Amino acid sequence: xxxxxxxxxxxxxxxxxxxxxxxxxxxxxxxxxxxxxxxxxxxxxxxxxxxxxxxxxxxxxxxxxxxxxxxxxxxxxxxxxxxxxxxxxxxxxxxxxxxxxxxxxxxxxxxxxxxxxxxxxxxxxxxxxxxxxxxxxxxxxxxxxxxxxxxxxxxxxxxxxxxxxxxxxxxxxxxxxxxxxxxxxxxxxxxxxxxxxxxxxxxxxxxxxxxxxxxxxxxxxxxxxxxxxxxxxxxxxxxxxxxxxxxxxxxxxxxxxxxxxxxxxxxxxxxxxxxxxxxxxxxxxxxxxxxxxxxxxxxxxxxxxxxxxxxxxxxxxxxxxxxxxxxxxxxxxxxxxxxxxxxxxxxxxxxxxxxxxxxxxxxxxxxxxxxxxxxxxxxxxxxxxxxxxxxxxxxxxxxxxxxxxxxxxxxxxxxxxxxxxxxxxxxxxxxxxxxxxxxxxxxxxxxxxxxxxxxxxxxxxxxxxxxxxxxxxxxxxxxxxxxxxxxxxxxxxxxxxxxxxxxxxxxxxxxxxxxxxxxxxxxxxxxxxxxxxxxxxxxxxxxxxxxxxxxxxxxxxxxxxxxxxxxxxxxxxxxxxxxxxxxxxxxxxxxxxxxxxxxxxxxxxxxxxxxxxxxxxxxxxxxxxxxxxxxxxxxxxxxxxxxxxxxxxxxxxxxxxxxxxxxxxxxxxxxxx
Numbered sequence: 001x002x003x004x005x006x007x008x009x010x011x012x013x014x015x016x017x018x019x020x021x022x023x024x025x026x027x028x029x030x031x032x033x034x035x036x037x038x039x040x041x042x043x044x045x046x047x048x049x050x051x052x053x054x055x056x057x058x059x060x061x062x063x064x065x066x067x068x069x070x071x072x073x074x075x076x077x078x079x080x081x082x083x084x085x086x087x088x089x090x091x092x093x094x095x096x097x098x099x100x101x102x103x104x105x106x107x108x109x110x111x112x113x114x115x116x117x118x119x120x121x122x123x124x125x126x127x128x129x130x131x132x133x134x135x136x137x138x139x140x141x142x143x144x145x146x147x148x149x150x151x152x153x154x155x156x157x158x159x160x161x162x163x164x165x166x167x168x169x170x171x172x173x174x175x176x177x178x179x180x181x182x183x184x185x186x187x188x189x190x191x192x193x194x195x196x197x198x199x200x201x202x203x204x205x206x207x208x209x210x211x212x213x214x215x216x217x218x219x220x221x222x223x224x225x226x227x228x229x230x231x232x233x234x235x236x237x238x239x240x241x242x243x244x245x246x247x248x249x250x251x252x253x254x255x256x257x258x259x260x261x262x263x264x265x266x267x268x269x270x271x272x273x274x275x276x277x278x279x280x281x282x283x284x285x286x287x288x289x290x291x292x293x294x295x296x297x298x299x300x301x302x303x304x305x306x307x308x309x310x311x312x313x314x315x316x317x318x319x320x321x322x323x324x325x326x327x328x329x330x331x332x333x334x335x336x337x338x339x340x341x342x343x344x345x346x347x348x349x350x351x352x353x354x355x356x357x358x359x360x361x362x363x364x365x366x367x368x369x370x371x372x373x374x375x376x377x378x379x380x381x382x383x384x385x386x387x388x389x390x391x392x393x394x395x396x397x398x399x400x401x402x403x404x405x406x407x408x409x410x411x412x413x414x415x416x417x418x419x420x421x422x423x424x425x426x427x428x429x430x431x432x433x434x435x436x437x438x439x440x441x442x443x444x445x446x447x448x449x450x451x452x453x454x455x456x457x458x459x460x461x462x463x464x465x466x467x468x469x470x471x472x473x474x475x476x477x478x479x480x481x482x483x484x485x486x487x488x489x490x491x492x493x494x495x496x497x498x499x500x501x502x503x504x505x506x507x508x509x510x511x512x513x514x515x516x517x518x519x520x521x522x523x524x525x526x527x528x529x530x531x532x533x534x535x536x537x538x539x540x541x542x543x544x545x546x547x548x549x550x551x552x553x554x555x556x557x558x559x560x561x562x563x564x565x566x567x568x569x570x571x572x573x574x575x576x577x578x579x580x581x582x583x584x585x586x587x588x589x590x591x592x593x594x595x596x597x598x599x600x601x602x603x604x605x606x607x608x609x610x611x612x613x614x615x616x617x618x619x620x621x622x623x624x625x626x627x628x629x630x631x632x633x634x635x636x637x638x639x640x641x642x643x644x645x646x647x648x649x650x651x652x653x654x655x656x657x658x659x660x661x662x663x664x665x666x667x668x669x670x671x672x673x
């Protein structure tokens with residue numbers, strides 16, 4: 001409870017100067033003096049904000065539980081040493097530049113540090129205000145690595161959802177974002193959580209999952225969508241994986257949603273604070289046909305469904321019965337027609353969210369005599385949303401009015417532009433569509449490939465893969481990935497061995513040791529004279545172990561890439577996408593955190609733009625999706641079970657109606673980049 005409801009606090013560096021941190025922190029601390037002892041420390045003595053101060057912590061009769069460091073970094077070591085000597089257990093480190101020695105002394109004493117380089121902490125439930133800025137109490141919990149971004153989020157929330165708790169974790173030298181998030185699981189005032197992070201430490205996915213399981217949706221804002229090519233990845237898998245892809249996969253695993261801006265975070269948090277939509281169906285009500293049509297177009301672009309309505313009894317006379325519903329002047333005749341139309345939709349069972357767009361909210365502002373009636377209608381709309389559990393969002397042409405404030409007070413989000421309303425509803429529908437997924441490892445049980453689909457080894461067993469040492473080369477990869485089906489092949493080191501082969505043509509010839517064979521002339525395919533090809537390849541690449549392999553001559557096959565790599569923040573991830581030599585050109589991929597189940601692998605395949613090729617494009621026989629999903633799951637678990645491996649790549653994998661065949665494999669051990 002040190003950082004949420006301390007028994008006593010001391011602000012070191014308290015000041016009467018409104019331009020200084022010490023002024024804001026002292027003023028905020030004094031807000032909670034009816035709940036806790038508040039001490040102001042100023043080395044010059046005197047009073048601050050008309051309250052007495054002490055010159056040092058040692059002058060106090062007892063140690064404060066939490067100390068706020070609002071002094072320049074150069075003075076922090078002396079303050080910390082004095083605080084630890086008198087028994088302080090917690091610190092809020094505002095300044096940057098606090099050195100590792102000070103941080104280590106805090107840890108060694110068993111005390112805790114929030115920050116350094118943080119903006120502070122606020123808790124509406126406990127009247128704790130140890131941060132720069134002002135906060136409107138509400139239901140949004142904010143955890144931010146950047147103090148200023150967090151403050152922007154809090155400012156945007158002030159006119160609506162408000163903030164329940166604000167934690168600026170700064171450099172996370174001790175207290176981490178994961179800890180701050182877990183602390184919100186049991187925070188009753190918090191209904192939804194907004195997170196801004198620039199880096200992801202251990203346990204973030206688990207923490208977000210716990211919040212979602214507790215019924216507290218998580219909205220994540222982050223930066224860094226540049227591709228992983230900046231890491232100089234040597235595999236196609238690395239080149240096809242971006243930072244944002246992996247973060248989105250982590251969000252899917254945790255049941256969270258990523259957004260791009262602070263405004264989008266607050267907009268989405270406001271929509272889901274009173275309930276997450278159960279689906280993507282949206283009902284639109286407008287008092288203008290044009291505004292309804294614009295809302296419908298935006299909804300379709302956001303991935304929402306604007307369904308035809310079969311049950312619309314009770315709509316005002318003259319209103320259209322199709323979706324979007326055009327009230328056609330009914331609102332002007334009787335303001336209660338807005339509430340009646342909303343009630344028809346929220347009770348219909350045919351939509352998951354309702355959007356009201358247009359003039360509502362402006363009547364009282366333009367005609368004061370209508371204000372009371374409009375506020376009453378707004379309250380009825382809020383009641384209907386709460387009673388039915390169907391979220392209602394409003395676009396009002398008026399930025400602020402008594403009716404707009406009444407809607408927000410009842411938990412109904414209101415925006416001045418329709419695009420913000422629809423974008424938030426679309427994000428809310430994405431959140432509602434996510435399954436709550438387990439963060440723990442998926443068991444190997446049930447992941448074996450059905451009998452008859454494996455040629456070169458036993459069904460997958462995690463203990464087998466974990467026991468096999470890694471050796472470089474394609475042949476070694478085939479042996480380690482024994483759960484896969486590969487073409488018949490053998491090693492050759494001379495033209496005599498090529499001529500003596502018992503394999504059946506046409507043939508492929510590959511340089512065993514090259515990771516990307518086609519780029520270096522290390523693969524030849526469709527050979528009828530493999531001996532001549534061997535002489536030419538050996539002359540170009542030099543002596544070594546080559547692989548002579550039977551070509552896959554099956555018709556109606558689709559080439560894919562299946563890869564798994566170890567992300568520096570989230571651990572193993574698995575990728576599937578359009579494969580072959582053009583994999584990086586098309587970049588048609590789906591990514592999840594590993595390991596995945598076959599069911600999740602099927603979902604990944606369905607997300608591909610090339611998915612129709614697998615399901616029987618233009619009358620072709622469908623590919624064996626069950627076998628393909630098993631392979632994806634097994635590759636994902638192999639990397640998860642092998643901490644010595646950095647990446648596994650199968651490219652291409654050829655899948656047809658009769659199963660899956662991997663025709664190239666690359667394994668990269670950790671520590672080789």
